[in-house]
Amino acid sequence: DTGVSQNPRHKITKRGQNVTFRCDPISEHNRLYWYRQTLGQGPEFLTYFQNEAQLEKSRLLSDRFSAERPKGSFSTLEIQRTEQGDSAMYLCASSISFGEQETQYFGPGTRLLVL
Amino acid sequence: ILNVEQSPQSLHVQEGDSTNFTCSFPSSNFYALHWYRWETAKSPEALFVMTLNGDEKKKGRISATLNTKEGYSYLYIKGSQPEDSATYLCAFLNYGGSQGNLIFGKGTKLSVKP
Numbered sequence: 557d558t559g560v561s562q563n564p565r566h567k568i569t570k571r572g573q574n575v576t577f578r579c580d581p582i583s584e585h586n587r588l589y590w591y592r593q594t595l596g597q598g599p600e601f602l603t604y605f606q607n608e609a610q611l612e613k614s615r616l617l618s619d620r621f622s623a624e625r626p627k628g629s630f631s632t633l634e635i636q637r638t639e640q641g642d643s644a645m646y647l648c649a650s651s652i653s654f655g656e657q658e659t660q661y662f663g664p665g666t667r668l669l670v671l
Numbered sequence: 672i673l674n675v676e677q678s679p680q681s682l683h684v685q686e687g688d689s690t691n692f693t694c695s696f697p698s699s700n701f702y703a704l705h706w707y708r709w710e711t712a713k714s715p716e717a718l719f720v721m722t723l724n725g726d727e728k729k730k731g732r733i734s735a736t737l738n739t740k741e742g743y744s745y746l747y748i749k750g751s752q753p754e755d756s757a758t759y760l761c762a763f764l765n766y767g768g769s770q771g772n773l774i775f776g777k778g779t780k781l782s783v784k785p
Contacts, residue, residue, distance in 0.1 A: 559714065598675070598760055598775030612772065656703045656722045660773060662715040
C-alpha cells in the first residue's frame with residue numbers, strides 16, 4: 557500500500573495523559589499536513605511541513621500540541637496533558653508541490669477519545 | 672474569517688436517482704477548489720481539483736462545475752449507487768493564504784438506498 561498511513565487508528569486515553577500519533581506520507585511527497593475534525597465539523601488545519609521545516613501553525617494548535625518531521629519523511633503529533641476537548645479525528649495528508657493543481661492525499665486518521 | 676458552506680447537510684436517495692450538492696466559498700482571492708469523498712473508516716479520497724472559472728470535471732458518474740465569480744461549485748452524481756454513500760467534502764484554497772491550508776465545509780452526507 558503506497559498511500560498515507562497513520563498509527564494508531566484509535567486511541568483512548570485519560571485526561572492529563574500525553575499521546576503521540578504518527579503519520580507516514582506517500583514517499584517523495586515533500587509536504588505534510590495535519591488536520592483535526594470534531595463532530596459535525598469539516599477538517600480544520602493544524603500545521604504544515606515542507607520537508608522538515610514546519611512552515612505554518614494554526615491558532616488551534618495550543619502550546620500543548622507539538623509536531624515534528626525530523627528527516628522530512630514521517631511526522632509525529634504529540635498532545636501533552638490531554639483534555640476532553642481534544643477528542644477528535646486527527647488527519648494527516650501529504651502532497652508534492654505542484655502549483656494550483658496540487659492535491660493533498662489523506663490518511664485514514666487517528667480517532668482520539670479523551671475520558 | 673473565510674467560510675465554506677455546503678448544502679444540503681444530508682441527503683437520502685434511492686438507487687438510480689441522480690443528485691447534486693452545492694459548495695459556496697468566498698469569491699475573492701480564489702486559488703483552488705477541492706472535492707473529496709469520505710467513506711466511513713476509510714481515507715478521504717480526492718475527486719477533483721478545480722482552478723478556473725467555468726471548469727467542468729468528470730470522473731465516471733461524478734462531475735463537478737465551478738463558478739469562481741459568484742463563489743459556488745456543484746457536484747453531480749448520475750444514477751446513484753449504494754457504493755456512492757459517503758460524505759462529500761469541498762475545500763477552498765485562497766490566493767495569498769497559507770499554501771497548505773485547505774478550508775473545508777462541513778460536508779454533505781449521502782445515503783443511497785438499494
